[in-house]
Amino acid sequence: MSSTNRGTQRNADDYYVTPHWLIEDFLAAFSENCRFNFDEQTYPRILDPSAGGCEQYPMSYPTVLEKHGFTIVDSWDIREDSRALIRGCDFLKTNPTPNYHDVIITNPPFNVAQAFTEHALEMVPNGGLVIMLQRLNWLGSQKRKPMWQNLPLAAVYVHSKRPGFDPQKPSKTDSTEYAHFVFCKGYELAPELFVI
Numbered sequence: 001m002s003s004t005n006r007g008t009q010r011n012a013d014d015y016y017v018t019p020h021w022l023i024e025d026f027l028a029a030f031s032e033n034c035r036f037n038f039d040e041q042t043y044p045r046i047l048d049p050s051a052g053g054c055e056q057y058p059m060s061y062p063t064v065l066e067k068h069g070f071t072i073v074d075s076w077d078i079r080e081d082s083r084a085l086i087r088g089c090d091f092l093k094t095n096p097t098p099n100y101h102d103v104i105i106t107n108p109p110f111n112v113a114q115a116f117t118e119h120a121l122e123m124v125p126n127g128g129l130v131i132m133l134q135r136l137n138w139l140g141s142q143k144r145k146p147m148w149q150n151l152p153l154a155a156v157y158v159h160s161k162r163p164g165f166d167p168q169k170p171s172k173t174d175s176t177e178y179a180h181f182v183f184c185k186g187y188e189l190a191p192e193l194f195v196i
């Protein structure tokens with residue numbers, strides 16, 4: 001997702017490239033969180049269901065996660081020209097294989113972020129994680145109030161540095177702030193807030 005150009009022209013299939021430093025910053029902060037102990041032993045099987053990548057650029061989340069020692073990182077994407085292991089796959093039309101993936105993490109297409117989150121939560125086991133990169137103001141709006149009353153939000157990692165989503169223009173940042181939203185299936189405590 002990128003909020004720049006929203007309401008005007010957007011990339012086909014909402015394809016944007018998440019900068020690796022943003023994922024690195026999140027992982028550095030998240031791995032310090034003792035509630036989740038985010039490592040390969042605790043969470044061995046990861047899925048990025050809208051993994052992106054193209055001829056020019058690698059898939060952001062799988063690339064960074066593999067660098068951090070996660071060996072089973074599945075990747076799906078709806079675009080045939082993505083670099084995902086499974087291409088032409090509409091995540092929202094997949095029949096979830098329950099309890100296979102321990103973590104589902106992505107920067108989802110903007111318009112279906114809530115549906116992606118709900119679908120992903122159906123797939124992970126109790127205690128499994130769903131992590132979505134979204135605009136910080138995803139937390140707002142009357143339309144989304146019921147969603148926040150229902151979804152098991154466990155933590156919000158606010159990125160104080162604005163990212164850009166066009167690798168050809170690395171100095172051009174987006175028009176709003178972003179956060180990694182961490183959901184944990186079955187979580188009942190109040191969510192934690194971190195500014196990174």
Ligand SMILES: C[S@@+](CC[C@H](N)C(=O)[O-])C[C@H]1O[C@@H](n2cnc3c(N)ncnc32)[C@H](O)[C@@H]1O
Nearest residue numbers: 001013016017018050051052060078090091107
């Ligand atoms: C905002 S881009 C993010 C790409 C990559 N996750 C990243 O962070 O760099 C969203 C991606 O979702 C894919 N996509 C859009 N709709 C999809 C769907 N229904 N199922 C699976 N992938 C989808 C697009 O092709 C695109 O690669």
